[in-house]
Amino acid sequence: MLDPRSLRREPELIAQALSKRGLVFDLDTYEELESSRHDLQTEMETLQHDRNEISRTIGQAKRDGLDIEPLRLSVSEIGYRLDVVKQEFGKIRDELDAFLLSIPNIPHESVPDGADEEDNLVLRQHGTTPEFNFKPKDHVDLAPGLLNLELAVKISGSRFSVLRGPLAKLQRSLTQFMLDVHTEQHGYEEVYVPFIVNAASMTATGQLPKFAEDAFHVEHTEPMYLVPTAEVPVTNFVRDEILSADDLPMKFVAHTPCFRSEAGSYGKDMRGIFRQHQFEKVELVQIVSPDVSWDAFEELLGHAETILKMLELPYQASVLCGGDLGFAAAKTIDLEVWLPSQGRYREISSVSNFLDFQARRAQARFRRKAGERPELVHTLNGSGLAVGRSLIALMENYQNGDGSVTIPDALRSYMGGIDSLKLADADGQK
RNA sequence: GGAGGGGUGGCUGAGUGGUCGAAAGCACUGGUCUUGAAAACCAGCGAGGUUAGCGCCUCCCAGGGUUCGAAUCCCUGCCCCUCCGCCA
DSSP states (O other), X not given: XXXXXXXXXXXXXXXXXXXXXXXXXXXXXXXXXXXXXXXXHHHHHHHHHHHHHHHHHHHHHHHTTOOOHHHHHHHHHXXXXXXXXXXXXXXXXXXXXXXXXXXXXXXXXXXXXXSSGGGXXXXXXXXXXXXXXXXXXXXXXXXXXXXXXXXXXXXXXXXXXEEOHHHHHHHHHHHHHHHHHHHHTSOOEEEOXXXXXXXXXXXXXXXXXXXXXXXXXXXXXSEEEEOSSTHXXXXXXXXXXXXXXXGOSEEEEEEEEEEOOOTTOTTSSOSTTSSOSEEEEEEEEEEEOGGGHHHHHHHHHHXXXXXXXXXXXXXXXXXXXXXXXXXXXXXXXXEEEEXXXXXXXXXXXXXXXXXXXXXXXXXXXXXXXXXXXXXXXXXXXXXXXXXXXXXXXXXXXXXXXXXXXXXXXXXXXXXXXXXXXXXXXXXTOO
16 A cells, blocks of 8 residues: 555655556545545544543533533534444545555656566576577476376366376475575575465455455455465564564565466466466565665565576566556566577566555554654565476476486485486376 | 353553543663662653644444443454364
């Protein structure tokens, strides 16, 4: 959520800043709601004040044994009026809240203009794309049998997958490797978290109320949601908390499955496991003091890049343009890995600084010094990395002419020391 | 699933209709004392909104209700604890 105070003070400026997203901010609606809110709140508080005062007098009069009947009559009129105003105020406040919750974050000044991913700006490239003296296969053709999509369709439906034998192990190894690097070399605390979360958590990080259809939901005693990313449960560690300055920064790494309905992406990336309803991800989350969040952003980006470098996968870093920027982010840099089968770089990590946008929704605060007013923290996160897509990248970039896949050095100890995998005619093939 | 007990400020915990936004303790901050620290003593110390400020309003899990007035009474929901049952 944006700061309601700044919004009140300089709505034109904010509308201007939001236009970078290609968003037309409805100033008229906002100002109408805001002015109603202001008037109603003022009236309501005046009435409450009057009523409180008379009620106090009644209490006193009763103790003194005086007749309170005239006072009761005078207050009952206030009561009626108050009921009406309260109801109107509640309605406007709900509308205003809904309005505020639907406004995305303001793009940082360094975010380039642009409408969609075509306008994202490549910052740098790393590694060299592999040359093959044969026609490279994609990950589906590389692992017939071990990657079983038909089976997943029977069990669940499209956009799910079954991995078998060494392929499943390879994915697990990737996960372990990432977790180990982040905990042992980058100073993150590994956390295990719920995969089903409540609406308050989804609202705090920005998935609700606007993007409900992107999430899988479950009916329990109250509506709940399958996590679309570990960002949701982990960032919500600090919801409604007042931390002390020495608690910061908090750095967490979590491996979770992620569930996305992928509504609106029908027909997109339908081959293989590139875009799934369920996928594995290792996620980095940082909760930091506002003064250092841009340093933390660079640091976190570096942590994600380290994984790609250690796996020796060619990648590029792109800063998302205003039009492609996610709802809650002030700035996002995507890491895109080279996929030989597609002949282009594809997203494998997304690193974002949310500034105080999520923190305000979450009321996640900290106190610089005892006695001082609490301030909102800044939140950041980034994939480190998307495991399913790492698996694809690894298979495709490390493939050999005989259909085998070389295991990168960094991963060998996790794979029992083997240096290559023959996926094509391994045990799982039928 | 059955029976019972609870949700109060950073924490513990008092408070059953009227100066209660809330006793007390702990923690924290400042001061006195001390070479320094500890102890002791004194003072301060919840959050949000609004205001130039004084002030005013709201918040005692959430949402409704009763009342002139609710932390306190009633209803619903959520959560926690204890015992029993079931269970990986």
